[in-house]
Amino acid sequence: MRALTSFQLNPGSDDQGATLVFSGPMTVSSLGLADKDLRKIDGSIGEINVSDVTMMDTVGAWTVWRLSRDTGAKIIGCKDEPQKLIDAISKADSNAHSIRAPRLPLLQRVPEHIGTVMLNLGRGFLQVVGFLGQVILSAGSLFRHPGRFRPKALIHQMELVGVNSLAIIGLMSFLVGIVIAQQGAVQLRQFGAEIYTVNLVGRLTLRELGVLMTAIMVAGRSGSAFAAQIGTMKLTEEVDAMRTIGVSPMEALVVPRILATMIMMPLLGFYSAFLGIVGGAFLSTLTLGIPFFTFLSRVQEVVPLHDVWVGITKAPVFGLIVALAGCYQGMQVKNNAEEVGARTTAAVVMAIFTVIVLDAFFAVFFTNIGWG
Structure with missing residues (x-):
């Protein structure tokens, strides 16, 4: 039968406290029952006697040292080998010795953090450029x-990106058109120029907000879906399996999604701008006294044709950015399911930020060439 650890608490004088005497082996296999009773001991302990202990491992040494630390008792009768274990455990006490590295001074910590961020941005930029190069090579190979080429995959992605998002984009654009017309009319009324609400709604929706709001919605809806789908396939090693059987993931997964988004973005942008104008016409009919069809015909007179071309020109570029961000972040998933969520969030943030920056660039560019 396996020997168990036994102990006895001998009362002592009031100024010294009781003596805790251990006997038998003090190992991980023998301390189970004794440890429960040891934790119930109340009162002062002056000494811990381990002279009758026949064997002691790390668990036994830790038990003796813990009792000594918590009660302030002195360990007596300890042989050389157990004493080495107790000394080693006392030096590794996480409460007495901090395992955290010392924090750097502020003037050194801030530049170091900024440098790390800039290096990560540089590496990320190079990875994006490399990914774009792979996309170009894959598109050239398909050409x-x-x-x-997989036309069914392209049509399926066009349905997911375009057809399935018509409702949410239409509702959003209609409401944005109402807001623009209402706020514009309030401000223009101060100058007696409410009729120019038509100009404001028409040019703003066709030139800027129609395609910009559509790109943001597609980034949140389809860009995140691209990252989650490809990331999950990467996590479950489906992408590696495609490479094993000789199928290029770039040709099968990435190129159809990019083409579908670039094809559908101009159509969605024009659809969004049209419903934004309809929303403005609807509000103008109710509050400004401008008949609905008069508003629409007036839009044709006051909005120059190049405003339409500005929106249509920007749309495929925004679609390319949204699809690239989603597919790139999805292909970067490596370790665990948590990274899928992080990469999905990063795809949406990257796409929206880049789209807004490019929109500002396009605004300056078209103004300089006379399409302002």
């Missing part, structure tokens, strides 16, 4: 070998 040379059109039999490898």
Whole structure:
């Protein structure tokens, strides 16, 4: 039968406290029952006697040292080998010795953090450029070998990106058109120029807000879906399996999504701008006394044709950015399911930020070429 650890609490004088005497082995296999009773001991302990202990491992040494630390008792009768274990455990006490590295001074910590962020941005930029190069090579390969192109995958992605998002984009655009017309009319009324609400709604929706709001909605809806889908496939090693059987993930997963988004973005942008104008016409009919169809015909007179071309020109570029961000972040998933969520969030943030920056660039560019 396996020997168990036994102990006895011998009362002592009031100024010294009781003596706790251990006997038998003090190992991980023998301390189970004794440890429960040891934790119930109340009162002062002056000494811990381990002279009758026949064997002691790390668990036994830790038990003796813990009792000594908590009660302030002195350990007596300890042999050389158990004493080495107790000394080693006392030096590794996490309460007495901090395991955290000392914090750097503020003047050194801030530049170091900024440098780390800038290095990460540089690496990320190079990775994005490399990913874009892979997309171009894959598109060129499909152009040379059109039999490898998957039209069904393209049509399926066009349905997901375009057709399935018509409702939410239409509702959003209609409401944004109402808001623009209402706020514009309030401000223009101060100058007796409410009729120019038509100009404001028409030019703003066709030139800027129609395609910009659509790009933001597609980034939140489809860009995040791209990152989550490809990231999950990467996590479950489906992407590696495709490479194993000779199928290029870039040709099968990335290129159809990018093409579908670039094709659908101009259509969605024009659809969004049209419903924004309808929303403005609807509000103008109710509050400004401008008939609905008069508002629409007036839009044709006051909005120059190049405003339409500005929106249509920006749309495929925004679609490319949204699809690239989603597919790139999805292909970066490596370790665990938590990274899928992090990469999905990063895809939406990257797409929206880049779209807004490019929109500002386009605004300056078209103004300088006379399409302002």
